[in-house]
Amino acid sequence: QVMLVESGGGTVQPGGSLRLSCVASGRSDTITSMAWFRQAPGKEREYVSVIGRGGGRITNMSMKGRFTISRDNNKNIVWLQMIGLEPEDTALYYCAAGTRRETTVNPDDYTYWGQGTQVTVSS
Numbered sequence: 739q740v741m742l743v744e745s746g747g748g749t750v751q752p753g754g755s756l757r758l759s760c761v762a763s764g765r766s767d768t769i770t771s772m773a774w775f776r777q778a779p780g781k782e783r784e785y786v787s788v789i790g791r792g793g794g795r796i797t798n799m800s801m802k803g804r805f806t807i808s809r810d811n812n813k814n815i816v817w818l819q820m821i822g823l824e825p826e827d828t829a830l831y832y833c834a835a836g837t838r839r840e841t842t843v844n845p846d847d848y849t850y851w852g853q854g855t856q857v858t859v860s861s
Contacts, residue, residue: 740764740769740837742762742834742850744854745758758817760774773785773786773843774788774818777829777830777832785798786805789841794841801827804823807819
């Protein structure tokens with residue numbers, strides 16, 4: 739069993755920055771892929787960025803250049819650095835962990851999910 743706890747969300751003005759953190763506990767040694775997904779009201783969940791244990795990354799093209807994922811395997815933490823935030827980035831951001839694939843954007847490959855942290859971009 740793996741538990742995930744996100745933090746770092748909040749309200750920022752357009753153009754602002756936030757860094758989200760996700761700490762994994764429990765059987766974190768079994769984790770291969772870690773990811774951030776988000777879901778805005780009335781919209782489907784979408785992947786933001788994923789990172790494998792070896793450091794390979796996949797970032798959603800609509801966010802590339804603004805969002806950067808990183809990971810510390812020793813501390814079992816994954817971060818999402820977000821810059822140039824736009825109102826369209828407003829959503830509940832979820833951390834997810836999978837144990838089957840190194841890097842995957844398929845939410846079905848993620849067994850463990852956090853409760854989410856709210857990001858609101860508004861002037």
